[in-house]
Amino acid sequence: MTVGQHRTDPVPAGRKTEASPWSDRRFIVFATGNTVNNLGEGVYSVVLPLVVYDRTHSLTLMSLLMAMFPANWLLAPLRGVVADRLGPGRLVMPGLTVQLAAAVALIVIAMAEGAPLWLFFSLAALNQLAAGFYQTGWMTGVATMFPRGPARARGTLGSLFLVSQTSGPLLVAVSVGRLGYLGLLWINAATLLAPMIVWWCGIRPARPAPPSHDPRFLRDLAAGWQVLRATPPVFQLTLIRVPLLFSAGIGSLALFLLKDDWHLSAQQVGTALAVTRTGSVLGTVLVSQRRDPRLRWTVTLTVAGLTVSLFSMSLPLLPVFVVAWCLFNACSSGLGTAAQMTVFTYLPTHALGRASGIVAAMNGAPVLAGQLLVPALALAVGARGVFLVLGGAALLSVAGTLHARKAPRPCP
Secondary structure, eight states, X not given: OOTTOOOOSSSOTTOOOOOOGGGOHHHHHHHHHHHHHHHHHHHHHHHHHHHHHHHHOOHHHHHHHHHHHHHHHTTHHHXXXXXXXXXXXXXXXXXXXXXXXXXXXXXXXXXXXXXXXXHHHHHHHHHHHHHHHHHHHHHHTHHHHSTTSHHHHHHHHHHHHHHHHHHHHHHHHHHHHHHHHHHHHHHHHHHTHHHHHHHHTTOSOOOOSSOOOOOOHHHHHHHHHHHHHTOHHHHHHHHHHHHHHGGGGHHHHHHHHHHHTSOOOHHHHHHHHHHHHHHHHHHHHHHHTOSSOOOHHHHHHHXXXXXXXXXXXXXXXXXXXXXXXXXXXXXXXXXXHHHXXXXXXXXOGGGHHHHHXXXXXXXXXXXXXXXXXXXXXXXXXXXXXXXXXXXXXXXHHHHHHHHHHXXXXXXX
């Protein structure tokens, strides 16, 4: 498969545009349930680090907590094999059920005075592990549930995800004074019921053929890797993103600076996060609603914007920091959405779980490394020096993008 060719299942070969997913009522119901759940995730992603900060005032522990998100991506190839072999629907309800149980148990532990921190972290890890299986099944199934426009459907879901992730911090800012951290965690647990309702309404991935009992997972992974290597647009873009993904660890550092350097309250932190995440919404909406899947200029501009924003965040001015963080989120979400759309445009459906799982692991490794290295880098070069180091690493992505644009078959 070369650049310019699209997968032939289920999208007809050579088609250059896709139908809008909003013309499908099933997609509207699916997207609504998914967005409600993501709103809870947006609340959860803000509240949990703040709970740890209030208990420990430790950047290291905040980074360890937030490292659970990318660490979970490293299991994506395994989940992808399961999704391809058993069908993506087999992962959805078990993952949701375990995630709901872990979320409720986490609240109970948070309510207990003197509960050990290791138990809190263990339940947070279980929550992420279960979420990974649910999300793999749900998102891998998009290609078969909405075959008229799988790339635009996936891009639109990404846009809605970031809208909900922006609304989550805003909800924290408005409600934390009345509901407290525990009340907000209950909201997150309740939103897990939304995708369950969508499932019970019959909107779910199609039932697959009888599952294979062949235990050779490594052979399946190798086949997924071969598919990925044979798909230059996806493989090139994945490699270009690697240096930039080390900077995904700035989330814990940015929260730490807002609390520790600028002494913002929880409400103010929630407001700042909501403002910066509006950039994420803008970036993903602009990219996801393109009818033409060719994204070379999108990749070039977002990579350049990410590099500039990282250097700008090193300046000790709160307004500049917030604006630069907003630009960072806009470019990061735009580039991420372009990558997701490229996956759903070019990868064949029969290997989508495995190949996209390998892509997720290749993304997760630098994100996890960056998250874990942030505390050590902050000790070595100072908190603001971290942004300079990450900006320097981003220059490698700039070089990779320029090289790809000059190549005979550049990334899309």
